[in-house]
Amino acid sequence: MADSFTLNTGVKIPSVGLGTWQSEPGQVKDAVAHALKSGYKHIDAAFAYGNEAEVGEALKEAFAAGVKREDIFVTSKCWLTYLRKPEACLDESLQKLGLDYVDLYLMHWPVPMNPNGNHPMIPKHPDGSRDLDTEWSHIDAWKAIEKLPATGKAKAIGVSNYSKKFLEELLPHCSIVPAANQIENHPYLPQQEIVDFCTSKGILIEAYSPLGSTGSPMFNEEGVQEVAKKHNVGPGTVLISYQVSKGHVVLPKSVTPSRIEENMKVLKLSSDEMESLEKIHKTKGVTRFVYPPFGVKLGFPDKD
Numbered sequence: 001m002a003d004s005f006t007l008n009t010g011v012k013i014p015s016v017g018l019g020t021w022q023s024e025p026g027q028v029k030d031a032v033a034h035a036l037k038s039g040y041k042h043i044d045a046a047f048a049y050g051n052e053a054e055v056g057e058a059l060k061e062a063f064a065a066g067v068k069r070e071d072i073f074v075t076s077k078c079w080l081t082y083l084r085k086p087e088a089c090l091d092e093s094l095q096k097l098g099l100d101y102v103d104l105y106l107m108h109w110p111v112p113m114n115p116n117g118n119h120p121m122i123p124k125h126p127d128g129s130r131d132l133d134t135e136w137s138h139i140d141a142w143k144a145i146e147k148l149p150a151t152g153k154a155k156a157i158g159v160s161n162y163s164k165k166f167l168e169e170l171l172p173h174c175s176i177v178p179a180a181n182q183i184e185n186h187p188y189l190p191q192q193e194i195v196d197f198c199t200s201k202g203i204l205i206e207a208y209s210p211l212g213s214t215g216s217p218m219f220n221e222e223g224v225q226e227v228a229k230k231h232n233v234g235p236g237t238v239l240i241s242y243q244v245s246k247g248h249v250v251l252p253k254s255v256t257p258s259r260i261e262e263n264m265k266v267l268k269l270s271s272d273e274m275e276s277l278e279k280i281h282k283t284k285g286v287t288r289f290v291y292p293p294f295g296v297k298l299g300f301p302d303k304d
């Protein structure tokens, strides 16, 4: 199975990366340290996760112990209240991570939010709805992000949570085609439409919430369990291997040492097994586990 894929910049990206969303301060440093000791070469971080300083502590210790910066692939993401000035968000992330550059920098969602609202991260209107920056489009945001590779602070740039509809809007305006689109992906949400579109444009898919997010609900799916039984592995290994078999980077999150190790295991699944996993959503229905209430249509067929 592929240990890495190649971005449209020509740079390799390790196929499995450690997720860090909701990895609590007090736990995330140990999780990243354990992952790096166990052989992970890829960490998925974000400004919005509020834990990049601890991720940075683990990286710093690993580098001091002999791990080379150039052997680790680090992703961060520009938060939505910074989409008018992404370099400022990147600078804050770099400072916290203790790095001079990230390997990949993503627009977290194509939804600019008011940078001068009542909260630095999730500004809201008095009625509780999210306070969006309606004068700044996701295309304006991408144009600002396109300036970052020239600074040397982001080796590659990409997007996250882009539907086919939004990418079709964006691509005609791009000087740099996004290197990746990080989207939710698992057998209840294969998103084949956006996957095929990205593949046709040379945009690599990164699968987030591959286990179904918090509490790994996809572990309960019988179709996944059946394949797991055949290989005498846990359902997580099947869910992770499913993504790598599809040519996707996969980003399982865990703060539990044994799970962090388990999640590195990638199996070759047969075409029959892949077919059975691909079919699950047709009978069990489509489920999207991560969909914040932005109050805008993001163009995903299951949400329109």
Ligand SMILES: NC(=O)C1=CN([C@@H]2O[C@H](COP(=O)(O)OP(=O)(O)OC[C@H]3O[C@@H](n4cnc5c(N)ncnc54)[C@H](OP(=O)(O)O)[C@@H]3O)[C@@H](O)[C@H]2O)C=CC1
Binding pocket: 018, 019, 020, 021, 022, 044, 045, 108, 160, 161, 182, 183, 207, 208, 209, 210, 211, 212, 213, 214, 215, 216, 234, 236, 251, 252, 253, 254, 255, 256, 259, 260, 262, 263, 290
């Ligand atoms: N771009 C975006 O908008 C988004 C990006 N992401 C990225 O993708 C990553 C992964 O997605 P996420 O939503 O965190 O969810 P995951 O699908 O990775 O599931 C994480 C959950 O599964 C549990 N778990 C992990 N491994 C195992 C295992 N082997 N056995 C049993 N349980 C397990 C974890 O528990 P525990 O930690 O307690 O072990 C946690 O509760 C994120 O951390 C983030 O980096 C995620 C969502 C949105």
Ligand SMILES: O=C[C@H](O)[C@@H](O)[C@@H](O)[C@H](O)C(=O)O
Binding pocket: 021, 046, 048, 290, 291, 292, 293
């Ligand atoms: O990466 C993880 C997710 O996208 C997360 O950052 C968002 O869902 C955020 O909590 C929000 O409410 O908008």
